[in-house]
Amino acid sequence: MRPELVGPAIPTQDSVTLSGITSVALPILGAPAGDLPALFLATEDFPIRLAYALDLRGGP
Structure with a gap:
């Protein structure tokens, strides 16, 4: 799995x-x-969502 960047839209x-x-x-x-959660929780008013995608390309 690898992280994905996600935008507001x-x-x-x-x-x-x-x-x-x-x-x-x-x-x-x-x-x-x-x-x-501690890595991303800046304040109570800043909601965090993480998105993931499976990296199926293979390789090292």
């Missing part, structure tokens, strides 16, 4: 539009799931 897989968010990327793959 791009709906997520569950069809939620990310209004007001320019881009989100996951910089640390393999981090424990419990640690991930």
Whole structure:
């Protein structure tokens, strides 16, 4: 899996539009799931959504 950049006009897989968010990327793959919110939670008023895509291209 690899992170995808998502813009304010791009709906997520569950069809939620990310209004007001320019881009989100996951910089640390393999981090424990419990640690991930702390990487992105800036304030209570800043909602975060992460989008993922399977990388099926293969290779190293």
